[in-house]
Amino acid sequence: MDEVRLGVIGCGGMGRSHMGQFAAIPRLKFTAASDSFAANLKLVTDEYGVQGFETGEELLDSGLVDAVLIATPHYFHPQYSKAALQRGIHALTEKPVSVTAKAAAEVNAVAEAHPELKYAVMFQQRTLPRWKRVKQIIESGQLGELQRMLWVGTNWFRTQAYYDSGSWRATWAGEGGGVLLNQCPHDLDMLYWLLGSPSRIHAHVNLGKFHDIEVEDDVTAYWQYPNGASGVFIATTGELPGSGHWEICGDRGKLSMSEGKIEFIELSISSRTFIKQSQSGFAKPEQTRILIDPQGEAGHKLMTNNFINAILDDEPLVAPAVQGVHSIEIANAMIMSGIQQTTVDIPMDRDAYDTFLKDLIEKSGVKL
Numbered sequence: 157m158d159e160v161r162l163g164v165i166g167c168g169g170m171g172r173s174h175m176g177q178f179a180a181i182p183r184l185k186f187t188a189a190s191d192s193f194a195a196n197l198k199l200v201t202d203e204y205g206v207q208g209f210e211t212g213e214e215l216l217d218s219g220l221v222d223a224v225l226i227a228t229p230h231y232f233h234p235q236y237s238k239a240a241l242q243r244g245i246h247a248l249t250e251k252p253v254s255v256t257a258k259a260a261a262e263v264n265a266v267a268e269a270h271p272e273l274k275y276a277v278m279f280q281q282r283t284l285p286r287w288k289r290v291k292q293i294i295e296s297g298q299l300g301e302l303q304r305m306l307w308v309g310t311n312w313f314r315t316q317a318y319y320d321s322g323s324w325r326a327t328w329a330g331e332g333g334g335v336l337l338n339q340c341p342h343d344l345d346m347l348y349w350l351l352g353s354p355s356r357i358h359a360h361v362n363l364g365k366f367h368d369i370e371v372e373d374d375v376t377a378y379w380q381y382p383n384g385a386s387g388v389f390i391a392t393t394g395e396l397p398g399s400g401h402w403e404i405c406g407d408r409g410k411l412s413m414s415e416g417k418i419e420f421i422e423l424s425i426s427s428r429t430f431i432k433q434s435q436s437g438f439a440k441p442e443q444t445r446i447l448i449d450p451q452g453e454a455g456h457k458l459m460t461n462n463f464i465n466a467i468l469d470d471e472p473l474v475a476p477a478v479q480g481v482h483s484i485e486i487a488n489a490m491i492m493s494g495i496q497q498t499t500v501d502i503p504m505d506r507d508a509y510d511t512f513l514k515d516l517i518e519k520s521g522v523k524l
């Protein structure tokens with residue numbers, strides 16, 4: 157195979173945005189599209205001259221595609237990923253990989269039974285050079301052992317009109333959550349990618365605090381990592397001007413981002429060692445401040461390009477979708493903890509979360 161025949165399932169905002177970049181991706185041949193909403197499908201078949209299908213299954217059975225990009229609402233992601241892999245078709249899914257960790261794990265089982273197929277997720281933040289540098293600092297041991305994490309993601313401001321723009325949005329039945337499922341998957345993946353999963357979560361979750369929606373639009377959670385390190389995660393779509401601020405502290409220094417600038421303050425010696433050894437009550441080890449600002453291209457196009465290269469050249473995937481189960485599990489744990497006012501251990505009881513979500517859907521006034 158010297159080119160990949162790609163189909164797209166879901167021709168809404170994101171699906172069409174991806175299509176706009178296909179011409180710049182070598183060895184990608186856009187051949188088919190599917191959307192359950194005829195007007196959106198027509199926009200695409202008219203513009204690109206590709207074959208259109210009403211359902212994703214028809215597209216997958218058409219013989220026109222070697223790979224598929226899934227850009228439907230979240231609930232359909234695992235269904236179509238699984239359907240593709242079971243037919244021998246590579247799958248690149250939009251984030252999140254699913255709405256529940258249980259559904260993600262079910263697709264992972266199919267993916268693991270098909271190691272010859274590529275299964276990737278659109279976590280394009282991983283391609284940003286500065287994030288790669290942050291990961292390198294953590295993995296090299298330069299930051300030392302994790303002590304504390306603070307993540308303030310309150311710059312996701314959305315109006316009611318945004319939530320009213322699609323009947324699936326911000327409903328338990330259509331989206332399975334609010335800010336944690338729609339805006340935060342990139343943040344949660346980044347935290348998983350850099351630090352691994354926390355082992356315990358206690359969250360405060362407000363449902364429809366700022367908007368007329370039934371799901372969460374305001375979250376403050378305490379996380380505990382397996383080594384005892386603490387984390388605080390804050391997210392909302394109702395704050396202005398909002399903050400995009402974080403700190404990751406180890407015993408050898410601190411990585412932080414404020415006003416878009418990332419810096420690393422490196423200690424000359426472990427603070428834990430210094431606490432024990434110093435003879436002075438107020439002494440501090442020497443600190444070196446390093447600005448982290450590597451430039452370079454990043455984004456969706458790079459991810460689709462990587463997916464094509466993975467299929468044709470076996471290039472390692474930037475974001476293997478089997479890893480997506482972790483960020484969705486963290487989101488599930490925060491929602492369950494916040495609504496039930498309990499502490500949730502991770503790995504969590506995934507069957508219990510499924511039952512809990514079904515119950516929320518049943519009690520909800522919104523039916524799709």
Ligand SMILES: NC(=O)c1ccc[n+]([C@@H]2O[C@H](COP(=O)([O-])OP(=O)(O)OC[C@H]3O[C@@H](n4cnc5c(N)ncnc54)[C@H](O)[C@@H]3O)[C@@H](O)[C@H]2O)c1
Nearest residue numbers: 166167168169170171191192193196227228229230250251
């Ligand atoms: N990676 C990113 O940065 C990023 C950014 C925005 C959105 N997204 C993700 O992309 C996905 C789609 O978001 P959007 O903003 O494009 O939504 P959207 O509502 O604009 O588009 C969704 C499209 O899917 C179609 N659809 C619904 N059910 C379908 C089905 N069963 N089969 C085929 N088509 C179906 C709808 O008719 C619609 O055209 C979401 O999961 C979202 O999280 C990712």
